[in-house]
Amino acid sequence: MRYLPHTDEEIQEMLEVIGRKDLDELFCSIPDECRYDGDLNLPAPLDEWGLNEHADQLAEAMTVTNEYKVLVGAGNYHHNIPETIPSLASRSEFLTAYTPYQPEMAQGTLQGIFEYQTLTARLLGVDVANASIYDGASALAEALLMGLRASKKKTKVAISSAIHPHYREVARTYFAPTEYELLELPVGDDGRTDLSGLGDIESLAAVAVQSPNFFGVIEDLEAAADTIHAAGALFISSFTEPLAYGLLRSPGECDADIVCGEGQSFGMSRSFGGPGLGMFGCKKKFVRSMPGRLVGQTTDLDGQRGFVLTLATREQHIRREKATSNICSNQGICTLIAAMYMSSLGGSGLRDLAKLNYDKGEYFKAQLVKNGAKIVFDSPTFNEFVVEFKEDFQPIYKRLLEKKIVAGLDLGKYYPKLAGKYLFCVTETAGKDVIDTVVGEVKS
Amino acid sequence: MNENKTPGASGLIMNEPLLWEKGKKGRCGMCVPKSDVPEANFPEALQGEGPDFPDLSEVDVVRHYTRLSQWNFGVDTGMYPLGSCTMKYNPKINERVAATPALAAAHPMLADEHVQGNLQLMYELQEYLGAITGLPAVTVQPAAGAHGELTGMLIFAAYHKSRGSKRTKILIPDTAHGTNPASAALCGYKPIPVKSGKNGILDAQTIADVMDEETAGIMVTNPNTLGLFETNIRQIAEVVHAKGGLVYGDGANLNAVMGIIDAAKCGVDVMHLNLHKTFSTPHGGGGPGAGPVCVTAELEKFLPTPRAVKDGDQFKLEYDCPDSVGRVHGFHGNFGVLVRAYSYIRTMGPDLKKASQFAVLSAAYIKERLKGTLKLAYNMPCMHECVFSDEWQQEDKITTLDIAKRLIDYGYHPPTIYFPLVVHGAIMIEPTETECKEDIDQFIDTVKKIVQESKDNPELLRNAPVRSKMRRLDEIQAARRPCLCG
Numbered sequence: 001m002r003y004l005p006h007t008d009e010e011i012q013e014m015l016e017v018i019g020r021k022d023l024d025e026l027f028c029s030i031p032d033e034c035r036y037d038g039d040l041n042l043p044a045p046l047d048e049w050g051l052n053e054h055a056d057q058l059a060e061a062m063t064v065t066n067e068y069k070v071l072v073g074a075g076n077y078h079h080n081i082p083e084t085i086p087s088l089a090s091r092s093e094f095l096t097a098y099t100p101y102q103p104e105m106a107q108g109t110l111q112g113i114f115e116y117q118t119l120t121a122r123l124l125g126v127d128v129a130n131a132s133i134y135d136g137a138s139a140l141a142e143a144l145l146m147g148l149r150a151s152k153k154k155t156k157v158a159i160s161s162a163i164h165p166h167y168r169e170v171a172r173t174y175f176a177p178t179e180y181e182l183l184e185l186p187v188g189d190d191g192r193t194d195l196s197g198l199g200d201i202e203s204l205a206a207v208a209v210q211s212p213n214f215f216g217v218i219e220d221l222e223a224a225a226d227t228i229h230a231a232g233a234l235f236i237s238s239f240t241e242p243l244a245y246g247l248l249r250s251p252g253e254c255d256a257d258i259v260c261g262e263g264q265s266f267g268m269s270r271s272f273g274g275p276g277l278g279m280f281g282c283k284k285k286f287v288r289s290m291p292g293r294l295v296g297q298t299t300d301l302d303g304q305r306g307f308v309l310t311l312a313t314r315e316q317h318i319r320r321e322k323a324t325s326n327i328c329s330n331q332g333i334c335t336l337i338a339a340m341y342m343s344s345l346g347g348s349g350l351r352d353l354a355k356l357n358y359d360k361g362e363y364f365k366a367q368l369v370k371n372g373a374k375i376v377f378d379s380p381t382f383n384e385f386v387v388e389f390k391e392d393f394q395p396i397y398k399r400l401l402e403k404k405i406v407a408g409l410d411l412g413k414y415y416p417k418l419a420g421k422y423l424f425c426v427t428e429t430a431g432k433d434v435i436d437t438v439v440g441e442v443k444s
Numbered sequence: 445m446n447e448n449k450t451p452g453a454s455g456l457i458m459n460e461p462l463l464w465e466k467g468k469k470g471r472c473g474m475c476v477p478k479s480d481v482p483e484a485n486f487p488e489a490l491q492g493e494g495p496d497f498p499d500l501s502e503v504d505v506v507r508h509y510t511r512l513s514q515w516n517f518g519v520d521t522g523m524y525p526l527g528s529c530t531m532k533y534n535p536k537i538n539e540r541v542a543a544t545p546a547l548a549a550a551h552p553m554l555a556d557e558h559v560q561g562n563l564q565l566m567y568e569l570q571e572y573l574g575a576i577t578g579l580p581a582v583t584v585q586p587a588a589g590a591h592g593e594l595t596g597m598l599i600f601a602a603y604h605k606s607r608g609s610k611r612t613k614i615l616i617p618d619t620a621h622g623t624n625p626a627s628a629a630l631c632g633y634k635p636i637p638v639k640s641g642k643n644g645i646l647d648a649q650t651i652a653d654v655m656d657e658e659t660a661g662i663m664v665t666n667p668n669t670l671g672l673f674e675t676n677i678r679q680i681a682e683v684v685h686a687k688g689g690l691v692y693g694d695g696a697n698l699n700a701v702m703g704i705i706d707a708a709k710c711g712v713d714v715m716h717l718n719l720h721k722t723f724s725t726p727h728g729g730g731g732p733g734a735g736p737v738c739v740t741a742e743l744e745k746f747l748p749t750p751r752a753v754k755d756g757d758q759f760k761l762e763y764d765c766p767d768s769v770g771r772v773h774g775f776h777g778n779f780g781v782l783v784r785a786y787s788y789i790r791t792m793g794p795d796l797k798k799a800s801q802f803a804v805l806s807a808a809y810i811k812e813r814l815k816g817t818l819k820l821a822y823n824m825p826c827m828h829e830c831v832f833s834d835e836w837q838q839e840d841k842i843t844t845l846d847i848a849k850r851l852i853d854y855g856y857h858p859p860t861i862y863f864p865l866v867v868h869g870a871i872m873i874e875p876t877e878t879e880c881k882e883d884i885d886q887f888i889d890t891v892k893k894i895v896q897e898s899k900d901n902p903e904l905l906r907n908a909p910v911r912s913k914m915r916r917l918d919e920i921q922a923a924r925r926p927c928l929c930g
Binding site: 001002004005010011013017019020023027031033034036040042043046048051052054055056058059061062065068076080087088091094097098099100102103104105106107112115117118119128129131132134135137138144152167169173176177179189220245248262269270271275287296297298299300304306307308312313316319321322323325328330331332334342343345347352354355356358360380406409431 | 545720824929
């Protein structure tokens with residue numbers, strides 16, 4: 001076995017030093033009644049070439065492959081990834097390192113995360129960003145718990161029902177065994193969250209809104225901030241598509257207290273939904289309530305600038321059950337990927353790419369409307385929007401599938417009232433020809 | 445021993461500024477496609493300035509990260525005996541399999557019939573992990589070990605709730621992993637610390653004294669963080685079960701016991717695994733990991749949804765589980781990590797047992813050869829890691845930290861230090877099965893040399909490291925005057 005270097009001779013030498021006659025004797029402390037019966041019940045080992053063949057077979061079982069144009073976003077987006085990113089991120093000095101507990105041997109990871117924190121804070125318009133949470137969904141759950149911590153004795157949080165349905169499910173899971181109450185806020189006819197009932201909720205610690213929301217609709221975050229703060233609550237702003245902030249006013253600029261969301265758009269493949277990146281930031285005054293690791297700047301004995309993990313007294317291994325979260329491993333290398341992406345695009349590139357995504361969405365919407373479809377929510381959208389067709393869309397969906405296009409996502413599973421209406425996504429990866437093909441089928 | 449024969453050396457190390465200290469406005473390191481649609485007006489009221497990012501060329505970015513990577517040390521660079529972290533070799537082929545275009549490009553909300561390959565992989569991985577642990581029902585959704593622990597505690601809470609009981613406490617031994625108390629606290633459980641016995645092993649009577657019907661169960665790390673097998677685990681499980689509690693097995697140390705123990709036979713009800721430890725997926729400088737949770741058939745109905753199931757010759761995602769704790773991840777967990785672990789298991793097959801045997805062999809060999817040099821915390825048969833302390837170095841005023849930092853000069857990543865907390869100045873060494881004997885011998889000789897230096901020339905240790913790019917960093921200053929953003 002090529003991963004097991006010990007030769008029979010070396011095994012014997014080592015056993016002699018230890019004073020054991022064979023490998024089994026190494027496990028003499030394990031009681032018989034705890035032991036595994038027989039050999040591990042697993043398929044016989046594959047060599048490298050056999051594994052490649054097996055992977056090919058799994059790939060063949062995929063009927064919607066990378067050749068398809070998938071016009072579905074809903075929290076997981078297809079964007080171009082420059083070759084520099086996989087090439088740099090696969091450098092094994094980054095990839096095969098552990099959490100940077102020994103800073104003298106991990107300055108690459110540490111400076112990389114410090115840069116990620118900084119670019120993320122600038123993107124989201126917050127004072128501080130952490131070194132990541134698992135994904136957008138757990139980041140929201142952590143933000144809600146943080147809101148309760150920061151508000152002391154309050155017991156309720158409210159979330160918009162235009163937040164990604166899976167994120168809301170995860171928040172409910174995290175809240176189920178707690179004493180806290182998680183409320184959902186309705187969506188108005190314009191596709192934006194209806195915050196008019198907030199004043200009636202007592203003991204409200206925090207309110208979460210997503211923008212662009214699950215329907216692609218850009219929320220009026222400034223107005224939301226005013227309403228939420230007037231209700232005495234903290235404002236949590238969530239997102240699934242960070243690219244939008246190349247164009248939109250950032251949540252921090254709109255006075256959000258905590259900002260959290262999914263960063264997969266920034267250089268990570270769709271990968272069936274993971275690994276992505278939970279991006280998380282907040283105003284400076286809340287930093288000690290923040291979950292997750294933080295990298296900070298310091299100096300070494302010679303006065304050189306360097307970086308270390310810091311403010312660990314918030315974390316599980318020091319504060320134990322009083323920690324701000326139980327998170328330990330986070331998304332590590334994905335933070336570096338996101339920073340590589342943000343720095344490759346730069347400020348100018350991010351704006352151009354965001355505008356291109358917006359323009360594609362507007363063109364798609366206009367063409368659909370021209371051909372009799374209806375855009376369900378008339379508020380501004382980013383690169384996603386909800387469409388209602390004149391007739392049953394399923395036959396068209398099937399015809400487009402034959403043309404290797406996945407035409408949107410039926411919302412019925414997530415919002416029964418919106419059954420038969422489709423959420424579409426279009427990014428820079430879909431050419432005008434793809435949009436025109438979809439529109440052509442709708443027309444015919 | 446000649447110092448020059450160890451891997452440590454000073455090389456040509458480049459300086460590199462922070463990203464925003466480089467670049468010029470107007471550069472771009474990535475192609476933005478030319479627009480093929482008309483320009484549209486974006487509402488001014490919603491428009492921002494765009495973030496203040498530096499503009500860099502492709503070469504700027506490539507050189508930046510290449511230089512940063514050279515300041516880092518990974519398993520591919522050298523021995524990384526970080527206890528409890530299982531820094532084994534991360535096979536290259538698994539990276540290629542994870543990047544298979546049809547698998548890696550899949551959107552997570554496609555219809556089941558369109559993603560059969562990915563669902564088959566998830567289903568089979570669940571089956572394999574069930575076979576390895578003896579706990580047949582598995583979720584692969586949790587994104588890391590602590591996320592698995594949280595999932596396990598949610599299952600504890602759902603189980604007790606289903607029986608109409610609300611329990612408020614949980615037993616956590618002092619030899620358990622550090623994340624356990626925080627995971628339990630998220631589910632409203634108050635951790636009750638339990639002391640391990642004199643020989644580092646938990647005593648069933650100690651558990652019997654504190655286990656009651658207010659207590660949800662126990663979280664046991666086995667092998668524990670001293671590298672010792674909890675030999676009384678069956679009796680402990682009986683005590684806990686008799687009071688209606690459940691047993692959580694923290695599987696972070698599974699690398700010692702694959703094919704050796706059956707967690708179900710040990711009385712464990714719920715167990716998480718760390719695919720980024722035992723199953724060779726790269727740690728990525730802190731993640732992403734994956735923390736699947738394996739449970740008994742009785743607890744299957746509480747697992748998170750959805751899960752991959754087999755229906756005839758088709759695979760599908762099962763959502764219809766009314767007793768489930770719900771979803772813990774936005775989609776299906778860190779799928780890319782699952783692919784790597786799956787590839788590893790298919791490569792190893794039943795030889796995973798050999799991996800455990802050699803991991804234990806290597807640790808026991810180090811323990812034996814270093815026990816005259818460093819004070820052993822507990823002289824008991826060790827599993828995949830061994831724990832020493834700096835007690836014998838105290839007369840020379842040398843600490844565990846000094847020894848660790850001096851190892852860096854010789855080209856080794858230090859072991860885990862100051863953990864577990866039950867050992868003063870702990871030095872926890874986990875070599876893993878992928879280090880060959882020459883490298884292990886060289887590491888042992890290096891530790892002996894460092895201990896000799898601590899008597900002959902202790903300043904060498906106190907000033908270490910001197911060959912790394914940075915010398916010791918001021919962590920106190922970092923915490924007192926936090927600079928978290930540039």
